[in-house]
Amino acid sequence: MQANGRFTTAIHICIFMQIKGDEKLISSQVLADSVKTNPVVIRRIVARLRDNDIIGSVAGAKGGFFLKRPASQISLWDIYQAVRETDLFYKPKKINPECVVSMNLSELVDGVYSEAELAMKSALAPVKVSDLSARLNKITDLKKSDFC
Amino acid sequence: MQANGRFTTAIHICIFMQIKGDEKLISSQVLADSVKTNPVVIRRIVARLRDNDIIGSVAGAKGGFFLKRPASQISLWDIYQAVRETDLFYKPKKINPECVVSMNLSELVDGVYSEAELAMKSALAPVKVSDLSARLNKITDLKKSDFC
DNA sequence: CTTATTGTAACTCTTTTTGTTACAATAAAA
């Protein structure tokens, strides 16, 4: 899996919670079953979403998670920012002080890399969790009962 | 280093070759010194650029690499495509057949992920290796002699 | 022939990510 496995899983979590978590707390175990992973992996991703005010949590028996905002106000860009660890592109740390190219490379690519990231933002920001849920509904004509 | 270390290094190589490799072959050893890595690492990246008609090579003594096209016709998008291994975003391989969200997630994110990639292309494609070299020239007022 | 170089395989080392175990903290419920 790549650095962005978290991103796709976080989207999964948010869609799941919109559909299934309406007025109800969802546990990390239920999410883990849906995603086919370990509850701790879920809690780690949720921790990042919690830090970014996307998800809230309740401890103790019958505790769990809930969406902290309407799904229509959670964009894929919000999620991407919450769960990403490293920069989109790598900037070199080993610099050869005797080479003008090496010395200036970071500065040279800096502008373009920022542009690329902004471009990505412009693609991800307009898409909300609710848009994906709506499309899922359209695809599957789903009833709340008929999924895990 | 991340998955995209290759990308930045490949840009480094191309800029270096435009400035220093004018009418001259550049060896993997010289590039490795500039990048502060091993010649084999360079040859591996160059192999990808070669497969994409960005760089050509000559074997044997006094052999080396050369830009196969004018630097003004090599975009960062060309380089990105040449050296990238995995998709920009991860699509899940473990699918839970009992969960509608899991079952349809790939299809749900597919469109947005493509849009994000296209957005990135629109940022990277207009920038050519020659643009970066030109800016390097402006920054450093470089003479061919004064770098490694 | 000798030498310098690419191309590539095979392997190790390092870093990143994911998975797992364990347990304190918490709150519901009996």
Add this chain to the structure above:
DNA sequence: TTTTATTGTAACAAAAAGAGTTACAATAAG
């Protein structure tokens, strides 16, 4: 108040991806 279900997190193991290294056949210049 004890039991139970749950989050939060630390610590560690396993897996995957990358980068670095060694080795060597193939090639071409001199």
